[in-house]
């Protein structure tokens with residue numbers, strides 16, 4: 344039975360770092376570190392603020408320790424699990440219980456699965472999919488109320504970082520463009536079986552409503568340049584970028600609008616620096632810029648006919 348104690352298989356030597364639960368060996372390649380502390384599971388569900396009317400999305404339910412509590416708290420759980428052995432274990436665990444008709448298990452890679460409607464997402468995920476999964480959730484429509492997710496501690500701290508923090512980076516700004524993010528809980532590695540090499544944190548991601556609309560490709564190109572050297576001044580970064588354009592006119596990240604070709608390259612640098620001066624950004628550094636400042640600077644560039652792709 345899933346959720347039971349680890350047991351050795353008779354006659355077979357147990358492989359190192361491969362504990363068993365419900366007869367299942369855990370695969371590190373699939374990020375299989377299951378939650379073994381029931382108090383922690385309770386605390387996550389309680390902090391998630393699940394309502395009895397909620398449709399809950401769980402990613403990577405594993406053997407179902409979190410799933411069980413989510414079924415008790417919400418109306419319905421839709422769980423996406425890549426490992427067919429875990430899917431079977433889940434079905435076995437909940438079959439014949441009062442919860443069974445409120446659980447839907449989708450077998451597959453969550454990154455390749457079209458997500459159904461859900462009110463709230465609660466998950467202890469495999470850390471290797473943290474970044475693509477976060478962006479998949481942030482782009483999901485209609486927007487859900489919140490996602491409460493266990494991440495590797497450092498990744499979590501990047502998500503919640505503020506301007507001036509050491510971990511403030513492109514991921515921070517890209518995430519906070521679409522959501523407000525809060526740190527909920529620090530989780531030590533010994534709460535998992537097998538314990539991962541890193542500590543973890545649970546964060547709460549609340550999509551912004553309404554969304555802040557940007558041209559995504561342009562926004563990405565712009566932030567890439569800004570965070571190229573996040574501790575240098577924007578003046579120095581963009582002076583360098585404009586020089587690259589002067590050199591070969593073939594910069595694929597920063598462009599002037601049509602009608603401004605030959606002979607304009609030399610003016611381009613002045614134009615870029617003019618924008619930085621106008622907004623008082625020349626001496627500022629990306630590591631300390633707020634989301635609103637990034638949005639404002641991009642709007643000034645666009646107004647001056649400068650685009651990023």
Ligand SMILES: C[S@@+](CC[C@H](N)C(=O)[O-])C[C@H]1O[C@@H](n2cnc3c(N)ncnc32)[C@H](O)[C@@H]1O
Pocket residue numbers: 373374375376377378379402403404405406407408409423424425426429451452453454466467468469472
């Ligand atoms: C960290 S374990 C969490 C297990 C369980 N939720 C718990 O807390 O005890 C991650 C789970 O995600 C599953 N998984 C790994 N990659 C996945 C993917 N791309 N899509 C869906 N599930 C995945 C693993 O098989 C594993 O069951």
